[in-house]
Amino acid sequence: MKVGIIGLGYVGLPLAVAFAEAGADVVGVDADSRKVERLRRSKSDVEDIASDRLREVAPRFTATTEHEHLGGCDAVLICVPTPLANQREPDLSYIVDSATALSGVLRKDQLVVLESTTYPGTTRERLRPILEESGLAAGRDFHLAFSPERIDPGRTDHTIRTTPKVVGGLTDACRDRAVALYEVVCDDVVAVSTPEAAELAKLLENIFRSVNIALVNELAILCDRMAIDVWEVVEAASTKPFGFMRFDPGPGMGGHCLPVDPFYLAFKAREYDFPTEFIELAGKINQNQPHFCVEKIQRALNDVAKPVKGSRVLILGMAYKGGVADMRESPALKITHLLRELGADVAYHDPHVAEVAELGLSSGELDAELRASDVACIVTAHPEVDYRHVVEAAPLVVDFRGVTQGIEAENLVRL
Numbered sequence: 001m002k003v004g005i006i007g008l009g010y011v012g013l014p015l016a017v018a019f020a021e022a023g024a025d026v027v028g029v030d031a032d033s034r035k036v037e038r039l040r041r042s043k044s045d046v047e048d049i050a051s052d053r054l055r056e057v058a059p060r061f062t063a064t065t066e067h068e069h070l071g072g073c074d075a076v077l078i079c080v081p082t083p084l085a086n087q088r089e090p091d092l093s094y095i096v097d098s099a100t101a102l103s104g105v106l107r108k109d110q111l112v113v114l115e116s117t118t119y120p121g122t123t124r125e126r127l128r129p130i131l132e133e134s135g136l137a138a139g140r141d142f143h144l145a146f147s148p149e150r151i152d153p154g155r156t157d158h159t160i161r162t163t164p165k166v167v168g169g170l171t172d173a174c175r176d177r178a179v180a181l182y183e184v185v186c187d188d189v190v191a192v193s194t195p196e197a198a199e200l201a202k203l204l205e206n207i208f209r210s211v212n213i214a215l216v217n218e219l220a221i222l223c224d225r226m227a228i229d230v231w232e233v234v235e236a237a238s239t240k241p242f243g244f245m246r247f248d249p250g251p252g253m254g255g256h257c258l259p260v261d262p263f264y265l266a267f268k269a270r271e272y273d274f275p276t277e278f279i280e281l282a283g284k285i286n287q288n289q290p291h292f293c294v295e296k297i298q299r300a301l302n303d304v305a306k307p308v309k310g311s312r313v314l315i316l317g318m319a320y321k322g323g324v325a326d327m328r329e330s331p332a333l334k335i336t337h338l339l340r341e342l343g344a345d346v347a348y349h350d351p352h353v354a355e356v357a358e359l360g361l362s363s364g365e366l367d368a369e370l371r372a373s374d375v376a377c378i379v380t381a382h383p384e385v386d387y388r389h390v391v392e393a394a395p396l397v398v399d400f401r402g403v404t405q406g407i408e409a410e411n412l413v414r415l
């Protein structure tokens, strides 16, 4: 079996390696020639894929910038970005570009699966017509399906093999073909009746998270006002063995998925004159969270008689979540911008992010930065950082992640 993967990022690279490890020949196509060059030297940009694993599959894995190589594949999986454009409408240009390139080499009996997160109808209404420019008909000459990716970068307890994979095909034959493909790398493949059901299932998963995070973030602000420890409340509620699922408050939502995907559904719903109020409200609350964090930092400094202007603020953790280097939509960026607007001198330490070009900053040495700071703010908690030491070494600490629970100290403020 020969599998083609378009887009070798957080989603595409782990899939490429999984298929190669299962014995398939894999052709990975990426538009980024530097990434392709690194992959050819078995250098991985994705934390979950160690370079050792790339070296082991090297005989069966070819990275290229040329879509022409996809013509010889039995199946092609599209794993390109689906960001938002300026007015928060879906930007499908990456899907359109890769589909256009694929249609030029598409051949009879191939299976094409879209993995990128998107609104219901994309596979049928947007992808299908572009692929059919090849002169081949979907469902008759080639198979077409949608299967959303559930990968959670940095996570080790659930893998591609153990995470059930949802698949919806344009026809029953398309579905069966896609199910058979994914069964090579995944123990539990869940077939649904249409690509639309699979597309919407993925959005439901992410909207569920976004709404629940917004709920605890709002509760955190209320707790702040009522002087109740929100972490203690969440901890206590989480002891209920049924009917409750734990979500933690924090500095706001980041990453490629949660701040973006819900708006894909809101966009499509407008076509049906349907306002998605939960989505909008959750987005509004989560986007406000960095502003609340800055207010909290401001108050903490005020309590020790310091203004934000001229204070040295150390941000601990620039990535959007612990254990990864991914900076996309990271709330730490927003917090830094807001602090700078107030005149703060911002520095950061992040063991995963060496520099942030858009801020003109690079990660400082932890102890030196703690000593130089007026306040250290735990925005993203990485497993490598000793937060007890942070509380001991910094003059003032504001913790937005709850990692200092159990530590009592005069210089410590928690969300």
Ligand SMILES: NC(=O)c1ccc[n+]([C@@H]2O[C@H](COP(=O)([O-])OP(=O)(O)OC[C@H]3O[C@@H](n4cnc5c(N)ncnc54)[C@H](O)[C@@H]3O)[C@@H](O)[C@H]2O)c1
Pocket (backbone or CB within 6 Å): 006, 007, 008, 009, 010, 011, 012, 029, 030, 031, 032, 035, 079, 080, 081, 082, 094, 097, 098, 115, 116, 117, 118, 149, 150, 151, 152, 153, 256, 257
């Ligand atoms: N990152 C996650 O945790 C995650 C989880 C589930 C689903 N998703 C979804 O999967 C999709 C991909 O996300 P990602 O995080 O892997 O993105 P990414 O940015 O890490 O990787 C995408 C890759 O596609 C390449 N690319 C762009 N246009 C191309 C083209 N025309 N031809 C070939 N390569 C092209 C880019 O160079 C990049 O390497 C998105 O729709 C995302 O919403 C992401």
